[in-house]
Amino acid sequence: MDNRDIIFALDIGTRVVVGIVGIENNGKFQVLAVEQMEHESRAMFDGQVHDIDKVANVVEKIKRRLEDSLNIKLTEVCIAAAGRSLKTQFARAEKNIDEEHEITVEDINNLELEALEIAQNSIISQSGVTRYHTVGYTVSNYYLNSFPITNLKGHKGREIAVEILATFLPYDVVEGLYAAVKKAGLEVSYITLEPIAAINVAIPPEIRMLNIALVDIGAGTSDIAISKEGNIIAYSMVPYAGDEITESIATHFLTDFNTAEKIKKSTKKEIKFKDVLNIEHKITKEEVMEIIAPQVKVLAQKICEEIIKYNGKSPSAVFLVGGSSNLPNLPEEIASILNLPINRVSVRDIKSVEILDYKGKTLKGPESITPIGIAYSAMINKKKDFIKVSIDNKTIKIFNIKNPTVMDALVAINYDSKNLIVQNGEDLVIKLNGQKVVIKGEEGTPPKIYVNGSLANLKTHINDGDKITIVKGQKGQDATITAGELLKQQKGKLIFVNDSKVDKNYVIKNGDEIVIKEDLTSFVVTVNGKEVELKGKEEYLFVDVFNFIDLKLDNNKVPEMKVNGRRASYTDILKPGDNIEIEI
Known part of the structure; x- marks a missing residue:
């Protein structure tokens, strides 16, 4: 067997680490060996490595057992970051635009980039963690002049806006996983996210266009991923899961946590145990179900509230995976709260996984979906976990969880989206004869993005080794007039x-x-066939003409006066070029 064909996957959970070795066989993942082991003490919290040495110790033991059973040397491993580590954030970006400007694809892309920056800054301010990988984002709504619109392209208006739902993964989570497996003598060949891994095996491709919520219910948390139109639109987490159910049993029967856990998992009709006072008890499975029923209802309620929060409504179906998805009546409670038929809430175990070739007994329940998914995702993707690209000669690493774009690279370096906006010259706003007048500034030269020398845009896909160059635009001249x-x-x-x-x-x-x-201080009129210049006033009445001509009036007689052939009076207002006739 060629070691290059071997796929080694690790599911490093909060309580248990599962290692699977297998190969591709006619499009299926054939499992060759499985090992699992619990952490000796709390080394992981909510999917994040807290004690690298302790996690590395468990990983090394699993690796050694698998190597011994298969007589091979394992050097590379596929891993996944926990869904509970993901941070999902709503964000809205708004921008005022020129009412005569026709909205372009570049305008929309720049607006989305600005919203992505706002989302990341919100996450940073809330968590205090400053470095994140961008996992992805989806547009919830576009707005034109405050009204929702399907597509902004080609429209004109005063204001455009976008609302997005963005997901980020802390650098520390990835770096902690890398450090632990490296200390165990392994290199990461592929990394994905646990929800994506689970979806790859739990939700067949033919139904991924549907609106489905996948819920991974573990010991400490219930991780949620929501798919729609073939994409995962949101991730979330409920800090409530199997441990709360176990604690309710321990409290009721006065047992330690491990005994309560055994009671919860028992499938026997009659269960025997001793409490902390060493008193022996004998109870039925029905009694256990009755005791945990209120907590199961609480768990279902919290899961459903989170699904509706990020999906906006009940999904078409809910798929449950993880060890605690086997809790009695949990699917029924979720179906009732979401108003779904009971057959739309399904617990997925390896019986439903068509891509698996496995004859053993270790992998069986819904808790096996994620480790199988990690291995299968690596098998079908066969791509690097990170890609390196350069932006203006600065090299950066980008998490290769999806098909990364230029936008992902710019977010990774906290690039200011304002640098991609065309900078027109400043407008000159004045009031002219009582009316507002805007004199437009000169149009600026737009910035340009190149990938490997070819003209690109924010949505251009990038690959390992690509060179991104941004040529700054030129600001237009400010409006000016004398x-x-x-x-x-x-x-x-x-x-x-x-x-x-x-x-x-x-x-x-x-x-x-x-x-x-108009300059009325000096203008010419014609009086009885001769040009006469009127000076010294802004406005002239007919009577003023007599101050500029040599004509004697009879005090007892009013002369006949005409302006442009019409009879006039002394108070008529004169205009330049008027033809005046006066007869005494």
Whole structure:
């Protein structure tokens, strides 16, 4: 047997470590050997390694037993990060836009990147942990002018917004797992997430387009993954699981935890045990079910609340895996709360796993789904756990849990999404003759993204060794205009800014209040066939003409007066070019 064909998978759980060795056989995963061992003491808490030496010790023992049973040398291992370590965060990003601008794909991608940054910053502020791998995100809603819309592309408006549901994995979780297996003499060849591993074997590909909640119920936590349209849209965790059920038994019967655990797991009709006072008891399975029923109901309620919180409604089906999914009446309680038919809540064990070739007895219940899933995921993916890419000559590592994109790389280096927005010049906003007027700044040159020298965008998929280059855009010139240029546009002759007259060289400033008038201080009229220039006033009445012509009036007679052929009076207002006739 060629060691290169060997797949060694480890499920490093909070209480138990399971190791599986197998090979691919006609599209199925053929199990060659299985070993499992409990931690000697609390070395793991909620899926995170707390004592590297203790975890490494258990891993090394399992590795050695598998090597001895198969007479091989194991050097590489496939692992998974616990779903309970994942952080899921809602985030919303909003942006004001020019009402004449047609929304582009780049605008939408930049908006999503900004929302992803907001989500990551929220997680950091809540947890205090500063470094995270981006696992993925899904768009919940787009908005145009505050109204929901299916697709922003091509629309125009004042404001666009997006709401996303993003998931992150702390660096420390991955680094702790790596350190523990390395100390045991192993290198990680593949890493995935426990919920993804479980889905790969528990949910057949033909039904992954459905809205399904997968719940991995372990000892300390119940981990949740929700799938929709072929993707996992959310991860969550309930800090309530099998241990709470065990503790209710221990409290009721006054036993230690291990005895209570045996009572919980017993399938016998009649169960015998001794309490801490060494008093012997004999109870039936029905009595145990009656005692734990309230806690099972609480567990079901907490799981359902979390599913609805992130899914927005009841899913089409719920699949249960993990050792505590066998709790009596748990599927019935979940079905009742979610208003689902009982056959839509299913406990998945290895009998339902069609891709498995296994004749042994160690792997049997729903607790075996995740370790099998880790091995099978490695078998079908055969890709690196991390990829290395460079951004502007800076090398970074990206968690290869999905098909990573340029956006994932930028989030990994905390790239400021504002640098990808086209920087137009500042607009000039003024009030002209009582009306608001906006003079547009010059359009900027958009930034460009290249992957290996080819033009790309935020959604371009990247591979190991890719080189990402970002060419910064150029900001457009700010809007500027002089009083003279404004006068030409408005065909005026006098300009007043903030109630003061200015000359043509004055540079208009943001917020200026401007009034443009015709220059009435000097203009020419025709009086009885001769041109006469009127000077010294902003407005002239007919009577003012007599101050500029040599004409004697008879005090006892009103002259006949006409303007442009029409009879006029002394108080008529004159305009440039008027033709005036006066007869005495």
